Amino acid sequence: xxxxxxxxxxxxxxxxxxxxxxxxxxxxxxxxxxxxxxxxxxxxxxxxxxxxxxxxxxxxxxxxxxxxxxxxxxxxxxxxxxxxxxxxxxxxxxxxxxxxxxxxxxxxxxxxxxxxxxxxxxxxxxxxxxxxxxxxxxxxxxxxxxxxxxxxxxxxxxxxxxxxxxxxxxxxxxxxxxxxxxxxxxxxxxxxxxxxxxxxxxxxxxxxxxxxxxxxxxxxxxxxxxxxxxxxxxxxxxxxxxxxxxxxxxxxxxxxxxxxxxxxxxxxxxxxxxxxxxxxxxxxxxxxxxxxxxxxxxxxxxxxxxxxxxxxxxxxxxxxxxxxxxxxxxxxxxxxxxxxxxxxxxxxxxxxxxxxxxxxxxxxxxxxxxxxxxxxxxxxxxxxxxxxxxxxxxxxxxxxxxxxxxx
Amino acid sequence: xxxxxxxxxxxxxxxxxxxxxxxxxxxxxxxxxxxxxxxxxxxxxxxxxxxxxxxxxxxxxxxxxxxxxxxxxxxxxxxxxxxxxxxxxxxxxxxxxxxxxxxxxxxxxxxxxxxxxxxxxxxxxxxxxxxxxxxxxxxxxxxxxxxxxxxxxxxxxxxxxxxxxxxxxxxxxxxxxxxxxxxxxxxxxxxxxxxxxxxxxxxxxxxxxxxxxxxxxxxxxxxxxxxxxxxxxxxxxxxxxxxxxxxxxxxxxxxxxxxxxxxxxxxxxxxxxxxxxxxxxxxxxxxxxxx
Numbered sequence: 001x002x003x004x005x006x007x008x009x010x011x012x013x014x015x016x017x018x019x020x021x022x023x024x025x026x027x028x029x030x031x032x033x034x035x036x037x038x039x040x041x042x043x044x045x046x047x048x049x050x051x052x053x054x055x056x057x058x059x060x061x062x063x064x065x066x067x068x069x070x071x072x073x074x075x076x077x078x079x080x081x082x083x084x085x086x087x088x089x090x091x092x093x094x095x096x097x098x099x100x101x102x103x104x105x106x107x108x109x110x111x112x113x114x115x116x117x118x119x120x121x122x123x124x125x126x127x128x129x130x131x132x133x134x135x136x137x138x139x140x141x142x143x144x145x146x147x148x149x150x151x152x153x154x155x156x157x158x159x160x161x162x163x164x165x166x167x168x169x170x171x172x173x174x175x176x177x178x179x180x181x182x183x184x185x186x187x188x189x190x191x192x193x194x195x196x197x198x199x200x201x202x203x204x205x206x207x208x209x210x211x212x213x214x215x216x217x218x219x220x221x222x223x224x225x226x227x228x229x230x231x232x233x234x235x236x237x238x239x240x241x242x243x244x245x246x247x248x249x250x251x252x253x254x255x256x257x258x259x260x261x262x263x264x265x266x267x268x269x270x271x272x273x274x275x276x277x278x279x280x281x282x283x284x285x286x287x288x289x290x291x292x293x294x295x296x297x298x299x300x301x302x303x304x305x306x307x308x309x310x311x312x313x314x315x316x317x318x319x320x321x322x323x324x325x326x327x328x329x330x331x332x333x334x335x336x337x338x339x340x341x342x343x344x345x346x347x348x349x350x351x352x353x354x355x356x357x358x359x360x361x362x363x364x365x366x367x368x369x370x371x372x373x374x375x376x377x378x379x380x381x382x383x384x385x386x387x388x389x390x391x392x393x394x395x396x397x398x399x400x401x402x403x404x405x406x407x
Numbered sequence: 408x409x410x411x412x413x414x415x416x417x418x419x420x421x422x423x424x425x426x427x428x429x430x431x432x433x434x435x436x437x438x439x440x441x442x443x444x445x446x447x448x449x450x451x452x453x454x455x456x457x458x459x460x461x462x463x464x465x466x467x468x469x470x471x472x473x474x475x476x477x478x479x480x481x482x483x484x485x486x487x488x489x490x491x492x493x494x495x496x497x498x499x500x501x502x503x504x505x506x507x508x509x510x511x512x513x514x515x516x517x518x519x520x521x522x523x524x525x526x527x528x529x530x531x532x533x534x535x536x537x538x539x540x541x542x543x544x545x546x547x548x549x550x551x552x553x554x555x556x557x558x559x560x561x562x563x564x565x566x567x568x569x570x571x572x573x574x575x576x577x578x579x580x581x582x583x584x585x586x587x588x589x590x591x592x593x594x595x596x597x598x599x600x601x602x603x604x605x606x607x608x609x610x611x612x613x614x615x616x617x618x619x620x621x622x623x624x625x626x627x628x629x630x631x632x633x634x635x636x637x638x639x640x641x642x643x644x645x646x647x648x649x650x651x652x653x654x655x656x657x658x659x660x661x662x663x664x665x666x667x668x669x670x671x672x673x674x675x676x677x678x679x680x681x682x683x684x685x686x687x688x689x690x691x692x693x694x695x696x697x698x
Contacts, residue, residue, distance in 0.1 A: 115503060162683050165690050169442045169502065170646065173638045174686060180635045181679040188672065300635070304510055311507055353522035360522065363515030370507045371497060403503040 065225055068092070069218035078330060080337075086217035090289070091333055093217070093224035097286050099325030100224075100231040102309040104279040106321040109310055111239050112271040113251030113406040115168070117303050118175030121159070121182045122276035124298025125152045126283025128186060131200045131293040132193055140206050145284055149277065156276035160269050167254075168406070176300060183298050199294040202287060211288055220289050227285050228322075231278055235318060238274055247271050251405045308366050314376030315399040323377055328362070335361055375399040412546035414664045420552035420621060422660030423559030427614030428637035429644070429652040430566060431487075431607020437583040437647020438596075438603050440502045441495060445509040446611055446637070447630025448516035449487050453479035453612025454619040454629055455524055458531055467532045476558075476616050483612020484605045491604035496597070513631075520627040528624035537620060551620045558617055562610055563653055570649070575602055583647050636663075639678055643685050645695025655693060 068083045079088040101123060108114045129148035137144065163174040189196035204212045210219045238244050249257050250264040257264050287293055296302060305328065313324025335358035338344060344355050354360050373380050375396035383396060428450060435443050457479035464471050490512060498504045533551065540547040570576035578599050581589045589596050611630075618633060619625045640659050644651030659678055667674035685692065 115506070162686060165686050169436065169440070169506070170642055170690075172442060172506070173642050174682065176635060177639050177642075177679050177682050181676055184675045300631075304514065307507070307510065308514075354519060357518035357522045359518035360515045363511045363513075363518060366511035366514065367494065367508055370504055370511065371494070374504075400501075403507075404501065406503050 062225075062229060066222070069221055078334070084218075086214050089217045089221040091330070093221040093289055094333075095326040095329045096221075096224045096228040097282055097289065098305075098309065098329045099322040100228045101279055101282050102306050102313070102321040102325035103228075103231050103235050103318060104275045104282070105306040105310050106316075106318060107235050107238060107271060107275040107278070109307070109406060110316040110318075110321070110402055111244055111251070112247040112268055113402060114268065114272065115172045115406045116175045116272075117172045117300060117307075118159070118163075118177075118179030119275070119279060119306055120298050120300065120302035121175075121179040122152055122156060123279045123283040123286070123302060124182060124186065125155060126280035127287045127293045127297040128194060128200070129280075130284045130287050131202060134203050134206060135200065136193075138206065141208060141211075144206070145281075148284060149280060152276060152280040153273065156273045157269070160272040160276070164265060164268050164272065176303075179298070179300060179303065183295070183300065186295050186298050195293070197295060199292055202291040202293075204291075207288075220285075223285055224289060227282060231282065232318065232322070234274075234278065238271070239318075243267055243270055251402070308362070312366065312369055312376050314378035316402040317376075317378045317399075320376055320378040327377065331365075332358055332362065408544060409546035410668070412544045413548060414668055415661060416543070416546070416548045416552050416556075418661030418664035419657060420555040420660075421664065422657040423555040424614050424618050424621060424633060425636055425640050425660055426559050426653050426656035427562060427610045427617070428633050429640040429656055430562065430649060431603075431610045432637055433641045433644065433647055433649060433652040434579070434583075434603045435607050436641065438579060438586070439495075439505075439600055441505045441509070442502075443509050443607070444506065444634070445490055445512040445516065446607065447634035448513045448520075449483040449490075449608045449611040449630070450615040450618065450633060451517065451520055451625075451627055451630035452486050453483040453615030454625045455520060455615075456482040456612075457616035458529065458619060458625050461531070467534055469534050469536075472534050472620075476613060479616035480609040480613040483615065484609035487608020487611070488601055488605045490608075491601050495604070496600070499597075517627050517631065524625075524627065526627060528626040530624045531619055533620045551617075555617045555621055558613060562613065563649075566606070566610075566649060569606075575599060579603060636660075636678070639682050641692075643682060643692055645692030648692070648694040651692055651694030 069089055071083055073083045074081070075083075079091060081088050083089070083092075105116075105119055108116050108119065126148060129151055130144055133139070133144045133147055134141075139147075159175070159178045163171055163178065166174060186194045187196060188194075194200065210216055211223070239248075246257060246262055246264075246267045247270075249262075250267060254264050283297065286297070309324035309328045310321050311324070312328060313322070314320030339356040339358055344352055347355065369376060375382070376399065379396040379399055428446060431449075432443055432446055435441055435446075457475035460478045461467070461471050461475045464474065490509070494508045494512065495505050498508060537549070537551045537554070540549055541553070542548075568576075570580050575598075578589060578594055578596070579602070582596050582599055586596060614633070615629065618629060622629070636659065640655045641652055643659060644653070644655030659681065662681060663674035663678050665674075666677035670677065689695075
């Protein structure tokens with residue numbers, strides 16, 4: 001019902017989270033307008049200067065990303081080479097897929113207040129499901145993807161309907177247990193189907209030619225970009241649909257929603273399944289990009305990585321999830337390169353050991369963000385902006401509230 | 408018959424390890440509402456320090472083993488107390504953020520253990536008696552199982568005694584029951600928080616040393632794999648219930664062993680299935696309070 005207003009609202013949020021003073025002023029000014037349209041049902045699309053600028057910035061950003069494989073830009077320290085090289089495109093595509101996966105996690109935690117520790121199960125089901133189907137059945141890519149999707153829809157319904165019997169911390173533990181069962185299947189390698197610890201290599205016989213080979217990395221890059229944009233639009237749409245509003249209301253006060261005669265359980269299940277389906281699609285593209293399935297794709301570590309991305313970026317913010325995903329992926333990649341460099345090798349042992357473990361640095365960074373930067377990167381940016389203009393949003397407060405409500 | 412007994416004792420030994428991890432988790436959750444993801448790291452630290460001590464004192468005799476148990480427990484306790492004091496306390500009453508901090512800590516700690524001791528499993532030596540077996544009803548049972556069971560029973564008895572008969576034990580029990588009432592009576596519950604973390608850490612550290620003898624190796628991933636089953640045990644037993652944790656630990660581990668043997672290695676699934684059934688029919692766990 002309110003889809004058209006919210007599509008522009010996201011663009012506005014882009015401006016706001018960018019950390020510019022103008023952005024936060026726009027956000028403050030527009031909030032009233034946006035809320036008005038929600039209450040009034042079908043309202044005309046209101047174009048303000050802020051929204052137009054925000055939309056323009058968003059579209060310009062996407063256009064730049066589309067053109068990137070054709071350009072020769074260098075970002076030393078961030079990308080391994082110029083932007084047209086397969087190495088850089090691979091890293092950028094990975095960033096975008098991780099950002100998209102973090103967005104689906106945002107749908108769970110930031111919208112419905114569900115702290116799931118089993119999200120990797122559906123990502124892994126996408127990766128392994130597609131890999132196994134391509135390996136064993138002689139069918140083209142799209143039907144194989146459809147089949148995988150079907151499996152994941154059933155799986156998400158079963159697991160979701162059981163684990164949503166409990167909420168809060170017990171929900172976290174139960175989803176973790178189910179994901180662990182999936183991880184165990186992959187590790188056990190029943191009848192050699194999952195490849196055990198070594199994983200599976202993607203069988204390319206039935207894939208279209210333009211998705212195979214290092215020379216075609218840029219096609220995969222565009223595919224990843226398309227996935228990110230699509231996931232962003234869908235997440236925005238779900239969040240601003242009636243179901244999304246009910247889910248947010250359930251997060252805030254479940255009893256009240258029940259008194260109103262709505263069914264929290266079904267809405268939460270819907271969000272759970274949608275998020276699982278989206279992350280499964282991302283997993284399938286991940287398989288094409290990595291041209292192989294590894295057990296890490298279905299491990300609890302992956303879920304925790306997504307959680308870290310969302311929290312780093314700022315809980316409850318779509319752009320926060322995207323920024324967190326990109327930031328984490330690049331940092332992880334850079335720290336791994338750093339760990340193997342000579343500069344680290346030359347350090348005394350007490351410095352060398354911690355610095356050569358990327359996860360140690362990321363874990364510590366995560367703890368520091370949780371302790372000192374509630375609201376994550378977007379929250380910090382907004383606070384900076386507010387300090388300058390003495391106005392602005394309440395991202396930090398909102399993040400805190402969402403985390404409270406998830407408990 | 409002998410297979411049955413062997414499976415039973417192996418299950419009991421594994422259950423003992425689950426209990427040592429789950430006891431702390433359950434008490435911590437019951438009192439503070441914190442799901443402690445770093446509990447596995449306490450266990451791994453205990454296992455590694457215990458192994459370091461055994462290696463440096465150079466003997467595989469009983470004294471070394473007892474010393475390694477003590478050192479492992481102390482290391483786990485110190486790490487846990489540090490965690491509570493430095494990280495958890497700052498986020499008082501913000502449960503999800505406390506969970507996030509423990510998640511970060513477990514990531515960082517496991518990575519640090521990787522860096523210090525390497526990612527490969529380290530195989531360890533215990534007293535020679537551990538390698539031998541004892542005949543019970545025709546089954547030849549490895550002796551390390553008994554040590555695990557005895558240690559867990561002693562820990563359970565000590566904890567029950569502590570909770571029932573000491574002042575701090577009573578404060579903890581009262582806090583699990585109704586924390587705001589305890590605070591209203593003018594008792595500083597926060598001391599009890601540090602205490603349960605320390606006790607939980609000590610039990611986990613002890614469990615770490617025992618687990619390294621049970622499995623025959625130490626690796627940075629030791630804690631993580633036991634932690635997930637300990638989570639399942641605490642949910643099945645009922646969050647916050649020590650007896651529930653003990654009962655569920657034994658039930659889960661024995662079930663797992665039997666399913667592994669008779670149903671072709673499906674132990675882990677059967678456990679998850681049991682969890683699903685418990686949740687469907689008794690969402691608060693076997694001995695949990697019904698809310």
